[in-house]
Amino acid sequence: MWSFILRRLIQAIPLLFIITIISFLIINLAPGDPVYMFVNPDQVSQQDLALIRLQLGLDKPLPLRYAIWLGNIMRGDLGNSFYYARPVSRVLMEALPNTLILALCATIFSFAIAIPAGIISAMRRNTAFDYAFSTVSFIGVSLPSFWFGLLMILVFSLRLDWLPTSGMYSLSVQGYDFWDRVRHLVLPTLVLGMGTMASKMRYMRSAMLEVIRQDYVRTAKAKGLASRVVIGKHALRNALLPVITLLGFIVPSLVGGAAIVETIFGWPGIGRIAVQAAFTRDYPLMMGNLLLSSTMVILGSLLADVLYAVADPRIRYD
Amino acid sequence: MKRSLLLALALLTLMAGPAVAQKKSGGDLLYATFSDPLYLVPFINADSASSDVCALIFSALLKYSPTLEIVPNVARSFEVSKDGLTITFKLRDDVFFHNGQKMTSEDVKFSYDLIRDPAVNSPRRMDYEAVKEITTPDQFTVVFNLSKVDGVILSYFTAGYIVPKSEISKYDKTKLKESEFARKPIGNGPFKFVEWLTNQNVKLERFDKYWDGLVGFDRYIFVNSGSSATAMVKAEKGEANRVFVPESDVARMSAIPGLNVQRYVGPVFDCVVWNTKGVFYSDKRVRQAMSYAINTQQIVSGIYKGNGRVGVSSFVPTSPYYNPNAKRYAYDLAKAKALLDEAGWRVGKDGIRVKDGQRFKIFMITNKGNIMREKILQYVQSALKLVGVEVEAQILEWNTFLTKYVEVGKFDGYVGGFSTGLTANHAAFYHSDVNKGFLNRGRYSNAEVDALFDKIKETIDLKEQARLAWKAQEIISEEVPYTFIINRTQAFAYAKNVRDVKSYDLLGWFNPEKSFVE
Numbered sequence: 001m002w003s004f005i006l007r008r009l010i011q012a013i014p015l016l017f018i019i020t021i022i023s024f025l026i027i028n029l030a031p032g033d034p035v036y037m038f039v040n041p042d043q044v045s046q047q048d049l050a051l052i053r054l055q056l057g058l059d060k061p062l063p064l065r066y067a068i069w070l071g072n073i074m075r076g077d078l079g080n081s082f083y084y085a086r087p088v089s090r091v092l093m094e095a096l097p098n099t100l101i102l103a104l105c106a107t108i109f110s111f112a113i114a115i116p117a118g119i120i121s122a123m124r125r126n127t128a129f130d131y132a133f134s135t136v137s138f139i140g141v142s143l144p145s146f147w148f149g150l151l152m153i154l155v156f157s158l159r160l161d162w163l164p165t166s167g168m169y170s171l172s173v174q175g176y177d178f179w180d181r182v183r184h185l186v187l188p189t190l191v192l193g194m195g196t197m198a199s200k201m202r203y204m205r206s207a208m209l210e211v212i213r214q215d216y217v218r219t220a221k222a223k224g225l226a227s228r229v230v231i232g233k234h235a236l237r238n239a240l241l242p243v244i245t246l247l248g249f250i251v252p253s254l255v256g257g258a259a260i261v262e263t264i265f266g267w268p269g270i271g272r273i274a275v276q277a278a279f280t281r282d283y284p285l286m287m288g289n290l291l292l293s294s295t296m297v298i299l300g301s302l303l304a305d306v307l308y309a310v311a312d313p314r315i316r317y318d
Numbered sequence: 319m320k321r322s323l324l325l326a327l328a329l330l331t332l333m334a335g336p337a338v339a340q341k342k343s344g345g346d347l348l349y350a351t352f353s354d355p356l357y358l359v360p361f362i363n364a365d366s367a368s369s370d371v372c373a374l375i376f377s378a379l380l381k382y383s384p385t386l387e388i389v390p391n392v393a394r395s396f397e398v399s400k401d402g403l404t405i406t407f408k409l410r411d412d413v414f415f416h417n418g419q420k421m422t423s424e425d426v427k428f429s430y431d432l433i434r435d436p437a438v439n440s441p442r443r444m445d446y447e448a449v450k451e452i453t454t455p456d457q458f459t460v461v462f463n464l465s466k467v468d469g470v471i472l473s474y475f476t477a478g479y480i481v482p483k484s485e486i487s488k489y490d491k492t493k494l495k496e497s498e499f500a501r502k503p504i505g506n507g508p509f510k511f512v513e514w515l516t517n518q519n520v521k522l523e524r525f526d527k528y529w530d531g532l533v534g535f536d537r538y539i540f541v542n543s544g545s546s547a548t549a550m551v552k553a554e555k556g557e558a559n560r561v562f563v564p565e566s567d568v569a570r571m572s573a574i575p576g577l578n579v580q581r582y583v584g585p586v587f588d589c590v591v592w593n594t595k596g597v598f599y600s601d602k603r604v605r606q607a608m609s610y611a612i613n614t615q616q617i618v619s620g621i622y623k624g625n626g627r628v629g630v631s632s633f634v635p636t637s638p639y640y641n642p643n644a645k646r647y648a649y650d651l652a653k654a655k656a657l658l659d660e661a662g663w664r665v666g667k668d669g670i671r672v673k674d675g676q677r678f679k680i681f682m683i684t685n686k687g688n689i690m691r692e693k694i695l696q697y698v699q700s701a702l703k704l705v706g707v708e709v710e711a712q713i714l715e716w717n718t719f720l721t722k723y724v725e726v727g728k729f730d731g732y733v734g735g736f737s738t739g740l741t742a743n744h745a746a747f748y749h750s751d752v753n754k755g756f757l758n759r760g761r762y763s764n765a766e767v768d769a770l771f772d773k774i775k776e777t778i779d780l781k782e783q784a785r786l787a788w789k790a791q792e793i794i795s796e797e798v799p800y801t802f803i804i805n806r807t808q809a810f811a812y813a814k815n816v817r818d819v820k821s822y823d824l825l826g827w828f829n830p831e832k833s834f835v836e
Contacts, residue, residue: 031715051439084516085357085495094516150547158555165555166548168518171348171539266544268517276353 004317005306012298019294020073020287024066027286034058034082034281056082069287078291079284083276088288091273096255098168099269102262103254105185106192114197115243118204123231125209137198149191149264156187163187166266188265192258203246207239214238241311248304252296345835346537347816350549350558354517354542357500361433361440361479367540371520374538374830375416375505376478379407379426384822386638386740388472392421392480392506392529394458402467402778407475409458414527415482416510423454428483430462437492445474469777470741480506508533508831517542534818534834550811553577559813559835565625565690568809577811583636583823584808587629588691588735589800590682590698591760596730598680599760603661605798608731609647610654611705612698614803621693622804629802631791632736632744636823638780639742641788644795654705663706671706679708680730685719691733694803698733724759732759735806740824742783745771748794762799 035052053059057068072079078088117137121130157165164170164184173180211217212235220230259271270289277285309315355368360376363369381391390396393407413421430452433440448468453461464471485504489497503511508530509522520540524533541558543549553561554574563571563579572579592599592608599605614628633640663671663678671678682698684691692713699709714723723729736757738744749755749771750763770790774783808826812819815836820828 031717033717036717048441055439080496083356085500091516150551153548153551158551161555165551165557166543167541170557171346171519171541263544264548266518266542266548268515268542272517272544 001309001317005302008302015298016294020070020291021066023290024069024287027283028062032281034283078288081282081285083280083282083285088284091285092270092288092292095268095270095273098267099271100254102185102188102192102258102267102269105189107250107254109189109193110197110200114200115204118201119208119231119236121201121205122208122212133201137201140194141198143194145191145195145260146264148194149261152187152191168268188261188267192261200243200246204239204243207242208235211235211239244311245304245308248300248307251300251303252293255292255296343532343534343834344536346539347535347560347835348558349540349560350543350552351540352543352546352549355520357495358503359494359500360481361442362494364441371540372503373478374509374522375503375507375511376480377507378476378478378480380472380475382476382740382825384825384828386824388476398778403464405462405464407460409460410529411458412529413506415506416504416525417482417485419482419484421480421506422457423460425483426460426480427452427454428486429480432486432491433479435491438494442479446471467776467778469775469783470743473741478507509538530831533831553811553813556813559816561811563809563811565622568625569623571811576814578814578819579809579811580819580821581625581807581809582821582826583627583634583805585634585740585824586735586737586806587632587802588694588804588806589629589802590731591734591800592731592798593727593729593760594799595727595761597676598678598730601661602797603657604663606647607654607657607705608702609798609801610650610657612701612801613649615649617694617697618804621690621697622806625809626804626806629804631795631802632738632747633787633791634805634824637740639784639787641791644791651704658705665706669706670708677708678706679710681710682731683712683714683719683723683729684733685716686713687716691735694733727759727761742774742787743771745775748790748799760799764793764797767793
C-alpha cells in the first residue's frame with residue numbers, strides 16, 4: 001500500500017509539470033492583456049504601456065517567463081499577484097478558510113439529503129417517491145446557480161426577510177456571533193449543495209440497487225431479519241463503498257471554491273478570487289490557483305483509490 | 319467606543335443649547351460595492367474602487383466648487399504669479415494626519431516629489447510634467463516652480479495626494495504598492511482607516527481632528543457584495559444605504575419607496591469616431607451628413623432610457639467650457655441626403671450610393687461587452703441605410719478591437735466612449751500631433767484647432783481658456799470629426815434616511831463628509 005502511494009506521488013510530479021505548461025500556455029495565449037487593468041485603455045500612451053509591461057515582467061518571451069515562474073515555484077514562491085500587488089500565496093491563504101467552511105457545509109448538506117434519498121429511491125424504485133426525488137434533484141442540477149442564487153435572495157431575504165442577502169456576517173455584529181454566521185451560510189450552502197446533490201443521489205441509488213440484488217441480501221431476508229436490519233446493516237455498508245470514494249473527488253472542490261455561488265453571495269472565497277483573476281488577466285494568481293486545484297485533483301484521486309482499498313477488502317494495491 | 323461618542327455628542331448638544339439641537343451627524347454609511355480596492359496609496363492606484371476609498375481618507379490642496387471653480391481646501395489660499403511660472407500655496411495650520419501629526423509644507427513637497435519621481439511610476443506623473451522644483455520657504459508655505467506655463471495644472475491639485483512623509487519614507491519608494499501603507503493608509507482626510515478585509519469590507523471611521531468641523535457619519539463602510547445585482551438587493555433590503563445603479567436599473571430602483579436615486583452627468587461622452595483619412599469620411603460634408611442621419615435624441619431615449627444628455631460636444635453642457643452656440647445637427651434625412659449628393663455620392667440601382675464606381679459600404683466596429691455600444695452600432699447600421707449607406711458592422715473583443723483595428727486606423731467609423739476630465743484641455747481628442755492628440759483615432763487634423771488647444775495649455779486665465787475652447791468647438795462642430803451621441807449619467811441610490819446628500823454634474827457626490835444618517 002505504501003509503495004503504491006509513493007509511486008503515485010512520484011507519478012504526480014511529471015503530471016503537474018505538464019498541467020502547468022498547458023495552463024501557462026492557455027492563460028498567456030488567451031486574448032486580453034493584463035496591462036489594461038492598470039490604465040484606462042481609452043486614454044493611455046504607448047510609453048506608459050511599455051513601462052507597465054516591464055514592471056510586470058511581460059516584456060520577456062513566453063518560454064523565458066515560464067522558466068522564471070517554474071524556478072520561483074521550486075523555491076516555494078508563487079509570485080506576486082498583478083492585480084493585488086501582494087504575494088499570491090497570501091491572497092489564496094486568506095480566502096481558503098472561507099471557501100473550506102462553505103464547501104464543507106455544502107458537502108455535508110448534499111450528502112445528508114442524497115444518501116437517505118438515494119436509499120429510499122432504490123427501495124421504492126419506480127414509485128412516485130422515486131420519481132419525485134429524481135425530478136427535484138435534476139431540477140437542482142439543471143438550475144444555473146447564478147439564477148437560482150438570486151432567486152433565493154429575492155425570496156428568502158427580500159420578500160420573506162428571513163435571511164441576510166450576502167456576505168459572511170452582519171456589520172452591526174461586534175466580534176464573533178455564531179448564529180449570525182450560520183444565518184449567512186444557509187443560502188449559499190443550499191444553492192451550492194443543490195447543484196451536486198443529484199449526482200450523489202443517483203450514485204447512491206444505483207449502488208443500493210446493485211447490492212440489494214445480491215445473494216447475501218436475499219439470504220439475510222430469508223433468515224427472517226427485519227427489513228430495517230437488512231438494509232441498514234447488511235446492504236448499506238456495501239452500497240456506501242462507491243459513495244465513500246466520491247469523497248476523493250470532493251477534495252478539489254473544497255479548495256477550488258465555487259466561483260458563481262461565491263460571487264452571487266459576496267462570499268470572500270477562492271472561487272471569487274479565481275473569477276477576478278480571470279477577468280483581470282492576473283496571470284500569477286491564475287497560475288497559483290490552478291496549481292492549487294490541480295494538486296488537489298491529483299491528491300483527491302489518490303485519496304479515492306486509497307479509501308477504496310481501505311473500505312473494500314477485495315481491492316489490494318501492490 | 320460608539321456609545322461614548324454618542325454620549326459626548328449628546329453632552330455637546332446639551333451644552334450648546336437649542337441652537338444646534340437638530341441632529342446633523344451620526345450613523346453608518348454602508349456603501350454596497352462589487353469590487354475590492356487594490357492598494358490605498360492615493361497617487362499610485364488607477365482603479366475606481368481604490369480611488370473611492372482614498373477620496374475619503376485623503377484631502378487635497380484645492381477642490382472644485384459646485385460651479386466648477388477651483389477653490390482652496392487644505393491650502394488656505396493659493397496664488398499664481400503673473401508670468402504663470404510660480405504657484406504658491408499657503409497651507410492651513412490646523413490640518414492633521416490620522417497619526418496625530420500636523421501636516422506641513424514638508425509633507426506636501428515630499429508627496430509631489432514622489433509623484434514626479436519616475437522610479438515611483440505614478441500614473442499621475444505626467445500631470446506635473448511642467449513642475450521644475452518644489453520649495454518650502456516656511457512650515458506652511460509651498461512653492462511650485464514651473465519650467466513652462468501650464469494652463470490646466472491647477473485642476474490636478476484638486477486630487478488628494480498628500481501623504482505623511484514620516485510614514486511613507488519608511489518604505490521602498492519603488493514598491494509602495496506592496497507596502498504596509500497600501501493596506502493600512504494614513505491620510506489627512508475626513509475619515510480614518512480602520513480595517514480592510516479582502517473581498518469583504520473596508521471600514522473607515524470619522525476623524526475627529528478634521529479641520530473642516532464635525533464630519534457627518536460615525537463610520538463609512540464599503541461592503542463588497544460580489545456582484546452589482548446583489549449590491550442592489552442589499553440596498554433594497556436596507557442592509558446597505560448607498561449603491562451604484564446601472565442604467566438598466568434606474569427606473570426600477572427609483573420606484574422603490576425607501577430609496578432616493580440621484581443622477582448626475584459624468585465627464586464622459588459616447589460617440590461615433592469617423593476615420594477622416596479614409597475614402598469615405600475625408601470629406602466634411604459626408605461627415606455632416608452622418609450627424610444629420612443619426613437620431614441621437616432617439617438613441618438617448620430609446621437605448622439609454624433617458625439616462626444621459628444628448629451629446630453635442632466633447633464638453634458636457636454643464637461645463638464652463640461648453641459652447642452652446644456651436645453648430646447642432648438635429649435629425650434631418652433630407653439635409654443628409656442633399657449633402658451626400660453634393661459630395662458626389664449618387665444613389666445607385668440597389669439604393670446604395672456610388673461615387674466613381676465605389677459603393678458607399680463602410681466598415682464599422684465596436685467592442686464586445688458594452689451592450690449600449692452594441693445597440694448603437696445596430697441602430698447606426700439601420701439609420702444609415704435610409705440615406706443609402708451600407709454598414710458592415712463587427713463587434714470585437716476589446717484587445718483586438720483596440721490594437722488590431724482602432725489604433726491602426728482599420729475602420730471607417732467606430733462606436734466608442736471617452737472620459738474627459740474637467741479641464742478645457744481636450745487636445746487628446748483633436749490634436750493632429752500624436753503625442754498631444756493620443757486619442758485622436760480618426761486622425762482628424764486642423765491647424766487652427768491644434769493652435770487653439772496649444773494656446774489653452776499655455777493660458778492661465780480660465781476665462782481666456784473658455785474663449786479658446788468655445789472657438790475650437792465652433793470649428794469642430796462644423797467639421798464633425800465625431801458624431802457626438804450622449805453624455806451619460808451616473809446614478810446612485812441612497813436610503814431615504816441618509817440626509818444632505820448633494821450630487822452635482824461632473825463632480826458626483828459632493829459632500830460625503832457632511833452627510834449623515836437620520
